[in-house]
Amino acid sequence: MALTCISSDLRGKIKSSKVLVVGAGGIGCELLKNLVFTGFEDIEVIDLDTIDVSNLNRQFLFQRQHVGRPKAKVAEESCLKFNPNVKIKSHCANIMNKDYGISYFSQFNLVLNALDNRAARAHVNRMCLGANVPLIDSGTSGYKGQVELIYRGLTLCYECTPKEAPKTFPACTIRTTPTEHIHCIIWSKYLFTSLFGGVSEDEEDVATVSAENGGDGDGSGDKSNAEEKLAEGENLVWDKDDEPAMNFVAATANIRAHVYGIPLKSKFEIKGEFESDPFLGRFNKYVLRFQFFDFFLQKDFPFFHRLTFSNVSAMAGNIIPAIATSNACIAGLIVLFALKVLDGKLEQCKTVYLQQELNSRGALITPETVFTPRNPNCFVCSSQSINLVTDISKLTIRDLEKSVLKGRLSMVEPEVMLDQRIIISSEEGETDGISNQSLQDVGVISGSLLKVEDFVQNYEIKIVIVHK
Ligand SMILES: Nc1ncnc2c1ncn2[C@@H]1O[C@H](COP(=O)(O)OP(=O)(O)OP(=O)(O)O)[C@@H](O)[C@H]1O
Ligand SMILES: [Zn+2]
Secondary structure, eight states, rough: OOTTTOHHHOOOOEEEOOOEEEEEEEEHHHHHHHHHTTTOOEEEEEOOOBBGGGTTTTTTTTGGTTTTTTTTHHHHHHHHHOOSSSSSEOOOOOOTTTHHHHHHHHTTTEEEOOOOOOHHHHHHHHHHHHOOOOOEEEEEEEEEEEEEEOOOOTOOOSSSOOOOOSSEEEHHHHHHHOSHHHHHHHHHHHHHHHHOOOOOHHHHHHHHHHHHOOOOOOHHHHHHHHHHHHHHSSEEEOTHHHHHHHHHHHHHHHEEEEEEEETOOOOOHHHHHHHOOHHHHHGGGOEHHHHHHHHHSSHHHHHHHHHHHHHHHHHHHHHHHOOOOHHHHHHHHHHHHHHHHHTTTTOOOOEEEEOOOOOTOOOOOOEEEEEEOOTTTOTTTTTEEEEEOTTTTTOHHHHHIIIIIIIIISSSSSSEEETEEEEEEESSSTGGGTTTBBTEEEEEETTTTEEEHHHHHTTTEEEEEEEO
């Protein structure tokens, strides 16, 4: 196909460029197809997941017979059918794996993010800044979406704007790829609802959305089931302070966390999530039927796993439905951005938003008019030092590593020096002996400076400890 709107010079650049697509899900599938049809001939794609039946309604590189197979590999095979001459290499792996270091990223002319989570997006952001490779980051959430260029020295980076921990989660995260304990708690909440619950406001919301967009779940069917259940039997109003109910949610969340290799939490901590999160707090309205609960308790884990798996997305109020059209719009915009970057027209790559409502010009797509300035306090692309306000007698070395460095600061393999001493080593096991000690125990005082390095991300930061 002749692309007459693209100059022959740019066509040459498209042909010779090497691009990396990170994620072969909703946006990634659309994007890969677009890249192949635009004339890109050297593509690598990475995705850690396998194909789920619920992906098929919008990830058009996958078909029923592919369910259970790695997304990246099947995406490669499908793209080769569009053009067998394309060089496309798939990796069924986590992009945060240290095999994909700075030198891996350096070989690409462009990196295109089609990810669904903050941690991986933040990681790729750092890798591209480190390797000095332009990154086009993107995301969709229901009807909304965004495409943004991240270019060292010119634009802001992914971490210039603080990202709130999401109160809502993509369906896949809850259903098939939980990465944090909170995902398991939410799953247990829905498990609880689907086994024992009545109709909640949340389910009604989902029923409406699903009917409109043909999303993952048939909420309306579940609603009438739930209504039927509420005609039957005796009900009990859920109360997080109700011991058996809290035991149920804590136990099922921890079983799921264990299955996915996520560190477990105590019942006390899980209960704390319900107390602090207003959304989970709505769980209080749910209804528990004692007979069903007793029945469940006699069953083994695989039974309820199978029983409820398919219901989870349908019943979930705070799961955002994925919409194929949003993904398609965003994937199209990513390719336009890619062409402009290759053509050296960086000034035309200001962040673009896909919105749910028409803007004043009657369009759904709104570009920024200026580049948003870099955040001078961004702890990734500007500032080299941050303050950590904490109680040094309570924060343990393990919490510093897991919650602060790997959690809040999205590091992969942090190494921490206090004066000339390593208190967290990137070598496995080397500092395990002190991991239960508090910062105070290992000699940290208010005003101490911790030098933190992540060799995988080629990232270094100083943390000033402020005792509170
Ligand atoms: N660290 C990572 N390394 C590699 N791939 C990742 C990583 N994190 C997420 N992904 C992939 O990014 C893709 C994101 O796509 P998408 O948001 O459409 O998710 P999905 O699981 O396919 O769909 P949904 O969330 O709507 O159920 C997924 O295929 C996911 O496996
Ligand atoms: Zn930044």
